[in-house]
Amino acid sequence: MIEPSKRSELVSYPIRDIVQAAKKIEAQGTDMIYLNIGDPAPFGFRPPKHILDAVKEALDQNYSGYAPSEGDPELRKTVAEYEHVSPDDVFITAGLSEGIDFVFQAMLDPGRNILLPTPTYPLYLTKERISYGTIEFYGCDENFEPDLDSMRKRINEFTTAITVINPNNPTGAVYSRKTLQGIIDLAGEYKLPIIADDVYDQMVFDGEMTPLRRFSKDVPVVSGNSMSKNYLYPGARVAYLSFQGEGWDDIKETIQRLCNQRLSVNWEMQRAYISAIKGPHNHIKEFNSELKKRRDILVKRCNEIDGLTLAAPKGAFYAFVKVDGPWKNDTEFVHGLLKEGVVTVPGSGFAPTLNEKYFRLVFLPQPEQLEEAFNRIERYMKKI
Secondary structure (H helix, E strand, O other): OOOOOOHHHHOOOHHHHHHHHHHHHHHOOOOOEEOOOOOOHHHOOOOOHHHHHHHHHHHHOOOOOOOOOOOOHHHHHHHHHHHOOOHHHEEEEOHHHHHHHHHHHHHOOOOOEEEEEOOOOHHHHHHHHHOOOOOOEEOEOOOOOEOHHHHHHHOOOOEEEEEEEOOOOOOOOOOOHHHHHHHHHHHHHOOOOEEEEOOOOOOEOOOOOOOHHHOOOOOOEEEEEEOOOOOOOHHHOOEEEEEEOOOOHHHHHHHHHHHHHOOOOOHHHHHHHHHHHHOOOHHHHHHHHHHHHHHHHHHHHHHHOOOEEEOOOOEOOEEEEEEOOOOOOHHHHHHHHHOOOEEOEEHHHOOOOOOOEEEEEEOOOOHHHHHHHHHHHHHHHHHO
8 A cells, every 4th residue: 555645644625625525415416506616607707808818819829838937027017017016026826826835835844833814715724734834823803804912922933924815715804904004013013024815805895995915015025816716717727926025035036946846837828817907807896796796695694594693794705604503513514514405615624723613605606596505504404
């Protein structure tokens, strides 16, 4: 028997791990509504036509070879203008997942930590684990905004950076300007850089937000963004890291080496990202309007079902729903819900230190399908 490495056993991704269990039940004849993964495509949303046209044009122009490892020069220039940095501060990655991987490889040694919110996106947990870093979470309030006192208490001599996910996955929270300024001030006090996951930064349907990177001033920030969400094209697998502020030179050299060893990102998709950033951006307002309709259904149905509690999302397309009931943990709840034909994700995959039971779902389906999903959830809750 060939044994896997010990490091590989530290890898988990609950958003997709649940699918294997769902498929077994689906094969027995249960109709499944998949609310586990944040992909707009299965729910009828398409990238804007000018982005798709740019892919076709790039293929016609024979963008089929290796691109420069750090990214297409014109795309880096376009991103730099958008982010108000130099093209040398921009690196193109194969989705933001690769960007997160590169940043954690570059900044984390065994025994050190990059401070994470709880709940957090599971990829951050995996990257911290396989780097043999120590897991340190800062808490959030009842609306899932970061608790600055908690953040201060969790910073220690081994902390190398603070991670901020805004709008948040998995909660849909959108942080206030006051909270973001507090994080910046704290990072400045402890001389820590900020890793800003900005992948949903245009996906806000309640109020407005200013991304942290726009007013971080003297605090160094690395911002990650992507064509996946704002431009409805997760299959393109193209994103960027943008380094802002001073002190990043050694990290950027490391990121360059990591880009070199994986060769390059699909060139035709990089050309499409140029068109995405330059616009037009009419789809964003339309998409946010559709998300708000679905969010309102979500809030209404959660309020109607005994045992469910929700802090209403204000951005992205996720909800982190609290469950009260006899289930021993959220994994038991989610696996039981599979038998009703609804696929969600256990909250413990995002927040292993929380004592309460939660599950995460996406609210991308058409309204009638979302209503049906909640009919099934309600039926399941009443069985207990």
